[in-house]
Amino acid sequence: MMIGVDEIEVVVGHRERTTLRVGDMFLKVDSDxxxxxxxxxxxxxxxxxxxxxxxxxxxxxALAALPGTALGILGEPSPASPAAWAAAGTAVRRLHDAPLPPWPGKNQDAIAAHLDTECDWLAANDVLPADLVARNRRIAEAAFRPFTPVFIHGDLQLTHVFVDGDEVTGVLDWSEAAPGDALYDLAILTLGHEEHLTDVVAGYGTGVDLDVVRAWWSVRSLSAARWLIEHGFDPDSPGCEFEVLRSQ
Incomplete structure (x- = not known):
């Protein structure tokens, strides 16, 4: 029996992993x-x-709760200031300048092959119009170019970046961290929030090819759609993945 806990909140839950909030503690339960x-x-x-x-x-x-609040939620306007978004960009740059972790990252050929499989599924099952899928697959191709790997977070959704005022107080959910493409992190951070891409780049500094960032928006949105649908999420919600694809 837990003493002093009014309730247990399910923060996110699906077949692969579940995160619970118990008072000021978060419990992450993972099948892997x-x-x-x-x-x-x-x-x-x-x-x-x-x-x-x-x-x-x-x-x-078990993790302690971070101070502050998340940059925002996909599909809703961000309550954070432009300065907070710029601070997030600065924090990401510090991460990318750090020594690489010793484990391998994802193979680009494997990412591209998975993308093609998902594009075929989206079109074959009439989830999205075939011309929309094809257009975004062409845009996505810009992501598959030579790059120097850096230490990336790998799942840098805006809900994983916490700020207090204009300061970053912490970053959550590091299970996808690995050597990888710096612009992938910037793309995931700004997915569905293109209006803050300029702020993030201002904090991040040089070396940002905006066409590649947009290409990763397409890669992510196309590749994740089936997983989201099968795990009870709706990529067609306002501001989410399908809207990103339509806006490209």
């Missing part, structure tokens, strides 16, 4: 213990604020 191992190691190596690890056992990770 290796993902949590990566998360703990990545947070230890990251040169930016992360949540405090309270304890870690196979398949379960």
């Amino acid at each position: 213990p290796a993902r949590l191992d990566v998360e703990v190691e990545a947070m230890a190596r990251a040169p930016i604020p992360t949540a405090e690890v309270l304890w870690h056992k196979p398949s379960v990770l």
Whole structure:
């Protein structure tokens, strides 16, 4: 029995992983213990604020709550200031300038092959018009070019970046961290919030090819759609992945 806890909140839950809030503690339960191992190691190596690890056992990770609030939610206007978005860009640059983690990142050929499989599924099942899928697949091609790998977060959704005023207080959910393309992180951070891309780039600095950022928006939105649908999420909600594809 837990003492002093009014309720348990399910923050996110699906077949692969579930995150619960218990008072000021978050419990992450993952079907793949290796993902949590990566998360703990990545947070230890990251040169930016992360949540405090309270304890870690196979398949379960307990984290302290971060101060502040998330940059926003996909599909809703962000309550954060332009300066807060710029601070997020600065934090991402510090991460990208850090030494690479020792484990491998995702293979670009595998990412492209998965993208093609998902595009075929979207068109064949009439989830999206074939011409919309084809147009975004052409846009996505710009992401598949030579690049120098950096230490990326790998799932830098705006809900994972917490700020207090104009300061970044922490970044959550590091299970996809690995060597990878810096512009992928910037794309995921600004997905559905193109209006803040300029702010993020102002904080991040040089080396940002906006066409590649937009290409990663298409890659992400096309590749994630089936997973989102099968796990109870709606990529056709206002401001979400399908709207991103239509706006490209």
